[in-house]
Amino acid sequence: MKSGFLTAIAFGLTLTSSAQDSLSFRKISDEIMLYGTCYDNLRVLCKTVGHRISGSPAAAKAVTWGEKAMKEAGADKVWLQPADVPYWYRGEESLQLMMDGKYKKVDALSLGNSQGSDGKEIEAQVIMVHNYDEFKALPVTAVAGKIVFFNYRFRQDFIFTFEGYGDAVKYRGGSASVAAEKGAVGVIIRSMSTGADDFPHTGAMHYKDSTKRIPVMAIGNITADAFEKVCDKRTPLAKLKSQCHMMPNPVRSYNVIGEIKGSETPEKIITVGGHLDSWDVGEGAMDDGAGCVQSIEILRAFKALGLKPKCTIRAVLFMNEENGQKGGQAYADSAVAKHENHILAIETDAGGFSPRGIGMEMSQDKKEKVIKYKDLFLPYGVYDFTREEGGSDISPLGEKLKVPMAGLNPDCQRYFDYHHTNADIFENVNHRELKLGAVVLAQFIYLVSEQGLMDK
Amino acid sequence: MKSGFLTAIAFGLTLTSSAQDSLSFRKISDEIMLYGTCYDNLRVLCKTVGHRISGSPAAAKAVTWGEKAMKEAGADKVWLQPADVPYWYRGEESLQLMMDGKYKKVDALSLGNSQGSDGKEIEAQVIMVHNYDEFKALPVTAVAGKIVFFNYRFRQDFIFTFEGYGDAVKYRGGSASVAAEKGAVGVIIRSMSTGADDFPHTGAMHYKDSTKRIPVMAIGNITADAFEKVCDKRTPLAKLKSQCHMMPNPVRSYNVIGEIKGSETPEKIITVGGHLDSWDVGEGAMDDGAGCVQSIEILRAFKALGLKPKCTIRAVLFMNEENGQKGGQAYADSAVAKHENHILAIETDAGGFSPRGIGMEMSQDKKEKVIKYKDLFLPYGVYDFTREEGGSDISPLGEKLKVPMAGLNPDCQRYFDYHHTNADIFENVNHRELKLGAVVLAQFIYLVSEQGLMDK
Numbered sequence: 087m088k089s090g091f092l093t094a095i096a097f098g099l100t101l102t103s104s105a106q107d108s109l110s111f112r113k114i115s116d117e118i119m120l121y122g123t124c125y126d127n128l129r130v131l132c133k134t135v136g137h138r139i140s141g142s143p144a145a146a147k148a149v150t151w152g153e154k155a156m157k158e159a160g161a162d163k164v165w166l167q168p169a170d171v172p173y174w175y176r177g178e179e180s181l182q183l184m185m186d187g188k189y190k191k192v193d194a195l196s197l198g199n200s201q202g203s204d205g206k207e208i209e210a211q212v213i214m215v216h217n218y219d220e221f222k223a224l225p226v227t228a229v230a231g232k233i234v235f236f237n238y239r240f241r242q243d244f245i246f247t248f249e250g251y252g253d254a255v256k257y258r259g260g261s262a263s264v265a266a267e268k269g270a271v272g273v274i275i276r277s278m279s280t281g282a283d284d285f286p287h288t289g290a291m292h293y294k295d296s297t298k299r300i301p302v303m304a305i306g307n308i309t310a311d312a313f314e315k316v317c318d319k320r321t322p323l324a325k326l327k328s329q330c331h332m333m334p335n336p337v338r339s340y341n342v343i344g345e346i347k348g349s350e351t352p353e354k355i356i357t358v359g360g361h362l363d364s365w366d367v368g369e370g371a372m373d374d375g376a377g378c379v380q381s382i383e384i385l386r387a388f389k390a391l392g393l394k395p396k397c398t399i400r401a402v403l404f405m406n407e408e409n410g411q412k413g414g415q416a417y418a419d420s421a422v423a424k425h426e427n428h429i430l431a432i433e434t435d436a437g438g439f440s441p442r443g444i445g446m447e448m449s450q451d452k453k454e455k456v457i458k459y460k461d462l463f464l465p466y467g468v469y470d471f472t473r474e475e476g477g478s479d480i481s482p483l484g485e486k487l488k489v490p491m492a493g494l495n496p497d498c499q500r501y502f503d504y505h506h507t508n509a510d511i512f513e514n515v516n517h518r519e520l521k522l523g524a525v526v527l528a529q530f531i532y533l534v535s536e537q538g539l540m541d542k
Numbered sequence: 543m544k545s546g547f548l549t550a551i552a553f554g555l556t557l558t559s560s561a562q563d564s565l566s567f568r569k570i571s572d573e574i575m576l577y578g579t580c581y582d583n584l585r586v587l588c589k590t591v592g593h594r595i596s597g598s599p600a601a602a603k604a605v606t607w608g609e610k611a612m613k614e615a616g617a618d619k620v621w622l623q624p625a626d627v628p629y630w631y632r633g634e635e636s637l638q639l640m641m642d643g644k645y646k647k648v649d650a651l652s653l654g655n656s657q658g659s660d661g662k663e664i665e666a667q668v669i670m671v672h673n674y675d676e677f678k679a680l681p682v683t684a685v686a687g688k689i690v691f692f693n694y695r696f697r698q699d700f701i702f703t704f705e706g707y708g709d710a711v712k713y714r715g716g717s718a719s720v721a722a723e724k725g726a727v728g729v730i731i732r733s734m735s736t737g738a739d740d741f742p743h744t745g746a747m748h749y750k751d752s753t754k755r756i757p758v759m760a761i762g763n764i765t766a767d768a769f770e771k772v773c774d775k776r777t778p779l780a781k782l783k784s785q786c787h788m789m790p791n792p793v794r795s796y797n798v799i800g801e802i803k804g805s806e807t808p809e810k811i812i813t814v815g816g817h818l819d820s821w822d823v824g825e826g827a828m829d830d831g832a833g834c835v836q837s838i839e840i841l842r843a844f845k846a847l848g849l850k851p852k853c854t855i856r857a858v859l860f861m862n863e864e865n866g867q868k869g870g871q872a873y874a875d876s877a878v879a880k881h882e883n884h885i886l887a888i889e890t891d892a893g894g895f896s897p898r899g900i901g902m903e904m905s906q907d908k909k910e911k912v913i914k915y916k917d918l919f920l921p922y923g924v925y926d927f928t929r930e931e932g933g934s935d936i937s938p939l940g941e942k943l944k945v946p947m948a949g950l951n952p953d954c955q956r957y958f959d960y961h962h963t964n965a966d967i968f969e970n971v972n973h974r975e976l977k978l979g980a981v982v983l984a985q986f987i988y989l990v991s992e993q994g995l996m997d998k
Contacts, residue, residue, distance in 0.1 A: 116699045119701070516956050
């Protein structure tokens with residue numbers, strides 16, 4: 087043992103007591119907290135690849151990185167699984183808002199998947215609404231030919247910020263088509279952001295087939311606050327210019343998969359994964375570099391500790407979570423085609439923060455089996471097993487094969503400060519928090535592999 | 543109510559059901575998460591006062607700031623409570639280490655309270671030890687005339703980082719006198735740091751009366767790692783120069799106290815506090831600007847909500863926690879002299895991170911009364927009531943008047959990255975985490991005030 091103060095215990099044996107489980111948990115924790123390489127891996131991913139939107143050359147580079155990192159972690163087998171993904175391209179863009187009687191260039195980001203202005207400048211009056219109800223009450227004449235500013239605030243009163251996100255995100259997803267239905271020529275939205283800052287947040291939007299595809303851009307909270315004051319007084323002007331568009335053809339890309347073969351029941355598969363693609367801003371450190379390096383860390387820790395899990399453990403770096411889920415679908419399709427027996431899939435895609443819980447989307451009796459072990463997780467800060475949760479990459483597996491799903495729930499207070507922004511960089515990830523998330527994932531997977539909690 | 547979606551409930555009435563408590567908790571949370579001013583207050587403290595070591599002009603400025611902030615929060619009464627504090631002055635300092643055959647100037651900080659080299663350069667051979675046991679085994683001849691490098695690593699395997707700190711901090715507190723006993727001329731320590739970075743951490747040390755007062759400086763983890771490699775190969779040289787010293791006379795300073803008078807039992811006092819002084823680096827944002835602004839926020843939130851607590855609530859910004867606890871002593875002395883009836887004192891001095899628990903240092907039956915209410919705190923991420931804990935500023939109150947004590951326990955993963963460093967700045971505090979800590983403090987205090995949990 088590297089860590090002399092620990093009692094060495096035989097890991098290959100079936101554990102029978104909670105005291106033994108507790109020691110196993112401790113061994114996993116010590117290995118990762120003391121010798122974990124996930125933080126260093128994240129630095130490499132962020133600083134040598136950077137952001138990596140699906141279909142881009144950077145995403146291809148990330149695949150190469152992932153393959154290498156899986157091999158270095160000691161996976162028994164590493165392979166690439168093809169997935170054809172959309173490639174949305176941003177290009178140049180700018181937004182100017184009329185403030186104090188003159189145009190001011192502001193930080194703004196076109197929303198992902200959106201169609202820009204073909205590089206032409208759109209200048210129009212701006213009409214501000216605070217929500218869809220206000221917008222619905224407007225006559226077509228008030229909207230036609232204008233740019234609509236959807237100034238909906240992320241509700242900071244939700245303690246679980248994903249609830250605030252769920253509440254607000256409809257203004258990102260649907261506002262362009264809603265506005266186009268009344269003849270708007272463009273949309274500006276207040277970002278889905280908890281930030282006390284001015285970072286604009288991009289993210290997926292979608293057009294209705296029936297409406298015109300008008301440009302839509304997000305602005306940060308500070309700019310939105312300032313522009314709100316302007317709009318309260320008069321109907322100001324805005325100038326919007328963007329080149330973004332979806333490329334005509336899908337691009338061949340890949341999930342990166344690394345595996346440790348099960349020692350007793352190799353046909354039973356446990357999947358742990360995050361997504362390798364990111365939006366085309368920042369470095370995709372939290373979303374979801376963190377989940378990728380944590381998944382790889384599980385393999386490394388098992389190998390370093392000489393653990394021989396009964397079941398097969400697969401770390402999967404899914405491609406294209408952000409705007410298509412093509413990787414998740416390819417993984418599920420392959421599992422169906424090969425008649426694979428997946429006993430659990432767990433996703434880590436909520437940032438590299440201190441873990442607090444494990445969400446579960448599975449039958450009540452399976453949940454209860456997990457909850458029986460909850461005291462084991464308490465020393466690692468994990469106490470919440472109440473959330474119904476998996477993850478988008480693994481959801482096709484859940485749909486097609488009814489695989490029990492779980493998701494790591496880290497502390498969520500900071501996530502929507504960084505999510506889909508230029509602030510989502512390596513420096514905003516804390517090494518201990520990142521590692522601790524990997525510890526809890528590894529402990530959970532170990533438990534399921536050895537105790538057969540999820541056995542079908 | 544500012545927040546329309548909430549059911550208005552009468553706050554002045556005694557609550558009888560847990561559902562009502564839950565609504566009260568929600569109201570407090572909404573008020574602070576939506577309208578809290580603690581984050582803005584912290585910005586002002588950090589950016590207009592900055593670091594503020596006891597006795598310094600900056601500390602005096604911080605007292606003025608605190609008085610103003612308490613009044614703005616709406617306290618019924620604000621006053622200053624005198625405390626005579628030591629004033630340790632750093633001055634110029636430098637450390638050069640022989641690396642790769644030549645001297646390299648490294649980031650280093652003299653430890654607080656230490657006596658420097660009077661501005662003279664001390665050049666000496668360096669002997670590295672990893673812990674006190676190794677040092678004890680050395681003969682005097684191996685140490686005399688040398689600079690000792692105590693290269694003890696902060697143990698990253700402790701999940702609760704305060705345990706790692708407790709384990710390591712003896713090398714900060716005592717190593718100078720230990721080394722001086724064998725004739726060392728100076729000491730370098732590896733900082734008490736979890737950081738994957740190179741920030742040196744200062745903090746209190748103390749000399750034994752019987753030994754020579756030799757200089758002692760801390761270096762960051764990256765420098766310590768590099769220097770360790772050098773020391774493994776040879777006995778290198780170091781050059782140390784510093785001017786730090788304790789000023790000859792104490793300085794008159796103050797605790798800042800703001801109070802809301804109790805509506806039914808004003809003689810019963812609940813104290814909530816943090817400390818206003820900091821080390822003379824960074825901005826004292828986490829340690830303990832966060833605790834100060836959270837304490838002030840309690841008063842503001844009670845006033846804004848029109849809560850009329852049964853008991854008197856006092857927010858106290860204690861002076862001189864870092865190197866003397868003179869403020870804490872003055873507060874307790876005054877309480878004794880005035881025969882005050884303190885039913886609870888709670889300290890917030892562990893950083894403005896997401897809250898996870900409330901530690902308690904009180905009788906078992908009082909603890910059990912609190913724990914009865916624990917489910918109320920769960921939606922706010924607080925689940926841990928197991929730690930035996932108060933805080934240094936309130937401990938004299940506990941000692942002299944047997945006051946039940948408590949301490950807010952936020953997530954501790956990042957605290958010792960920032961603690962006593964130039965990285966302890968406003969930008970490293972997250973606004974939601976800071977506010978959420980204030981929410982939990984306010985909820986706890988509300989419960990105690992209304993339900994009389996701690997009634998003596």
